[in-house]
Amino acid sequence: MPAELIDGNVIARSIRDEVALDVAKLVARGIQPGLAVVLVGDDPASEVYVRNKGRACDEAGMHSVTINMPATTTQQELLAQVKHLNDDPAIHGILVQMPLPKHLDADVVIRSILPAKDVDGFHPVNVGKNLIGDRDGFVPCTPAGVQEMLARSGTVTKGKECVIVGRSNIVGKPMMALMVQNGANANATVTVCHSATRDLKEHTLRADILIVAAGKPKMVTGDMVRKGAVVIDVGINRIEDPSTKSGFRLVGDVDFASARERASKITPVPGGVGPMTIAMLLKNTVRAAEQSAGR
Ligand code: NDP
Numbered sequence: 154m155p156a157e158l159i160d161g162n163v164i165a166r167s168i169r170d171e172v173a174l175d176v177a178k179l180v181a182r183g184i185q186p187g188l189a190v191v192l193v194g195d196d197p198a199s200e201v202y203v204r205n206k207g208r209a210c211d212e213a214g215m216h217s218v219t220i221n222m223p224a225t226t227t228q229q230e231l232l233a234q235v236k237h238l239n240d241d242p243a244i245h246g247i248l249v250q251m252p253l254p255k256h257l258d259a260d261v262v263i264r265s266i267l268p269a270k271d272v273d274g275f276h277p278v279n280v281g282k283n284l285i286g287d288r289d290g291f292v293p294c295t296p297a298g299v300q301e302m303l304a305r306s307g308t309v310t311k312g313k314e315c316v317i318v319g320r321s322n323i324v325g326k327p328m329m330a331l332m333v334q335n336g337a338n339a340n341a342t343v344t345v346c347h348s349a350t351r352d353l354k355e356h357t358l359r360a361d362i363l364i365v366a367a368g369k370p371k372m373v374t375g376d377m378v379r380k381g382a383v384v385i386d387v388g389i390n391r392i393e394d395p396s397t398k399s400g401f402r403l404v405g406d407v408d409f410a411s412a413r414e415r416a417s418k419i420t421p422v423p424g425g426v427g428p429m430t431i432a433m434l435l436k437n438t439v440r441a442a443e444q445s446a447g448r
Contacts, residue, residue, distance in 0.1 A: 156384070156416035159306045161298075165428035168301065169213060172435045176214040179442055186442035187216035188246040188272065188434070189238045193231060193257065194224035199250045206248070209431045215438065216243060224254050231257060232265050239267045245445055246272035246438035269444065272437035274327065283327055286334040289444070291437050296328040298429025299364060299385050304338040306418055308362065308383050315341035316360035318353065318373065318406070324366035324387055332362075353377070363416075365406040375411025384412050384419040387426045 176186055188210050192203045203219055210217035220234060231249075238247045247270045253259050263271075268278035274291040282290025303310060315332045319325035325345060332341045346356050357363055357377040365373050366387035378384060388406025405422030413419050420426055 155413045156419040159302055159383075159385070159418050159420045159425065161302065161420060161425040161428045164302055164305050165298075165432040167305075168429075168432040168436060169209065172432070172439055173213045175439045175443075179439070179446070180214060182446065184442055184446050185214075185216045185243075186246070186439050187218070187241075187244045188248065188438045189218045189220060189241075189244045191220045191222065191231070191234060191238075191247070191249045193222045193226050193250070194254045196252070199252075203250055206431055206434065209435055210438075213435050215435065218244070226254075226257070228257055228261065231262055235262065235265045239265075239270060242445075244270065245442040246270055246434075248273050248434070270441060272434060272441055274437070275322070280322075280327070283330045286330075286336060291441070292331060292433075293323055293327045294430045294433035294437065295324050295366075295387060295426060296331055297437075298433045299328060299387065299426055300331050300338050301433065302385065302420065302426065302429060303362065303383070306383075308418065310338055310362065311340040313341045313361035314344070314359050315362040315364065316344045316346065316356050317364045317366070318346045318357065319366035319368070319387070320345050320347045321366065328364055328366070332364075367406045369406055370404050371408040372406050373412065374408045375413075375415050378412045378415040380415050381417045382415065384416040385426065386412075386420050386422050389422060389427060 190203050190206055207217050207219055238244050247266050249262055263275045268276045271279050272291055274293040279290040283292050317325050317328050329343050329345050332339050333343045344356050346353055354377045358379050360379055360382050362383045364385045370390040370392050386405035386407040390404050391401050392404055394402040403423050
């Protein structure tokens with residue numbers, strides 16, 4: 154029997170509805186959660202993401218500002234902008250859209266954001282809190298969204314073999330830190346695979362929960378999936394497809410058709426992890442506002 158779908162659109166919708174209720178409660182106390190997104194340059198994909206983030210904030214009743222800076226922005230100018238937002242009491246969350254133009258140092262910029270406003274969860278203070286299991290910090294939105302999808306799809310994680318393909322700082326590593334904690338929706342035995350892993354299939358075939366974030370279209374095929382596994386496909390890849398109007402389509406890092414025949418539950422692409430990222434960003438921003446107000 155083909156796997157059941159874990160529908161990211163449905164789960165993200167419920168999270169965004171919950172966020173809107175939390176926003177209303179805060180607004181009643183005189184606090185409107187505010188998110189600032191800084192976009193440097195004119196990367197079209199980033200512009201779309203940023204626009205969607207702004208719309209999602211508006212829909213949830215949050216305050217949102219987008220700061221567009223030219224591609225020629227200097228490091229000093231960007232740091233001054235971040236400082237201005239750090240000091241602005243109407244802004245509870247700050248996100249600097251990546252990737253930045255090459256002449257800017259992303260690490261320095263990330264470190265300049267106040268950890269209490271770092272709703273992307275990339276500041277070393279938040280990275281450290283995630284690793285030690287301190288839930289007061291902010292967890293990067295994509296892995297946080299994956300954990301939420303596992304929880305809301307009723308997937309048991311305790312004692313399970315969780316194999317993550319990919320070790321990036323934005324997905325693989327924080328995902329590992331989340332799943333290994335001795336707590337709810339975690340407590341798994343975690344393996345992290347990467348490009349130097351000797352026999353990837355040997356690992357993926359052990360996985361009760363297989364999370365793939367490798368950035369390689371359809372890399373994980375059905376024969377690499379253990380029967381009955383829960384498969385979460387983080388990948389978003391644009392591949393050419395002359396049969397579509399646009400000439401391309403989006404696929405994940407998992408070969409959906411063959412993996413679906415082996416898995417018990419699976420996320421589609423699009424409509425899987427993708428919509429969760431913005432939902433978790435809103436959730437983090439509301440929490441930042443609550444924390445700033447002493448809850
Ligand atoms: P990165 O390119 O930063 O990292 C990819 C990781 O996969 C690396 O650790 C790399 O190993 C590993 N990898 C690559 N090829 C193989 C292989 N053949 N075998 C084993 N491991 C391999 O990507 P990201 O983590 O940023 O993103 C991953 C995917 O998730 C992309 O498709 C991206 O578009 C998508 N994404 C989706 C989001 C969403 O909202 N749904 C948000 C963020 C990302 P090594 O470290 O050795 O190079």
